[in-house]
Amino acid sequence: MSKIGIETTQNVQLNFPLASVGERIAACMLDALFIGVCAFFTAMMVGLLGEAFAIGFVFLVPMLFYTLLFETFMNGQTPGKRIMKIKVCKIDGDAPGFIHYLIRWMFRLVDISLTNGVAAILTIVIGEKGQRIGDILAKTTVVKTNHSMKLTNTILSEVPDNYQLVFPESRKIEDKDLELFKRVIQQLKTMNDPVEKLTFGLKARTKVMEKLGIKTEMQPEQFFQSLIDDYNFIHKNV
Structure with a gap:
């Protein structure tokens, strides 16, 4: 393909x-x-x-x-x-x-x-x-187009009321960034080569960390999901 x-x-x-x-x-x-x-x-x-x-x-x-x-x-x-x-x-x-x-x-x-x-x-x-x-x-x-992953599984995630913000810098996230985070997670899930997956994930994480001013050693997939959860929590409480 x-x-x-x-x-x-x-x-x-x-x-x-x-x-x-x-x-x-x-x-x-x-x-x-x-x-x-x-x-x-x-x-x-x-x-x-x-x-x-x-x-x-x-x-x-x-x-x-x-x-x-x-x-x-x-x-x-x-x-x-x-x-x-x-x-x-x-x-x-x-x-x-x-x-x-x-x-x-x-x-x-x-x-x-x-x-x-x-x-x-x-x-x-x-x-x-x-x-x-x-x-x-x-x-x-x-x-x-890929319909195997629903939007609600990533961007519109539910967060509990007692959720603790992981990255305060998430307040800098814009709406247009969320689609990128979803796509990165989706691509990571489809990659079978562990070396290629890790290389791509770390590169994507580094780019976003630089933009948001975040420092973390969190695994890429967890990192992007945390950003999505943070965004939902912040806007849920606006």
Whole structure:
């Protein structure tokens, strides 16, 4: 399985499995099917009501911006991508913004429409980061989503009322840091090589310790879980 190492804004590199060409094609075909169904019902309504311009504007224009709208409002996913469990992300680890989705949408004309998808397939296969032309320009790629670990198991952890704060420096933690902590824990759980696991964990721990001003010899997985618990305790009592 191809993976991409994404350097986050906290300077911690995480590995994400890239979506395969087959998965991306399947997602595209599912989206085409949904668009086709919408177009069919729009045509039926035009035939029944005869209000071609009004109905066409209400239904056909949104279909033209189908990918752009869904990726913007569904966090990098269209219905087809959600079914295939893949999503758009930036190669620097940040969440894409509207401008990134817009660039990808604009270059669908070259990647998919004008070349029947050949340009997209070639650039994805040849490149190392699973990017079509639109992705390269938007600095994005498409990765698999992992639903094996629920968010509530990490970020939204329950802490007892008598919980003792482990690191007072946890007050410096920002909301955006929590997703990083969750991903580090998740990646540690999936690593089988003990040396690779320890090296990655210590490197990630060192980066975060430097940012928060913490000094500890706590094991990496326990360290990141403690930061998450501290954050929940602090905000529970705000």
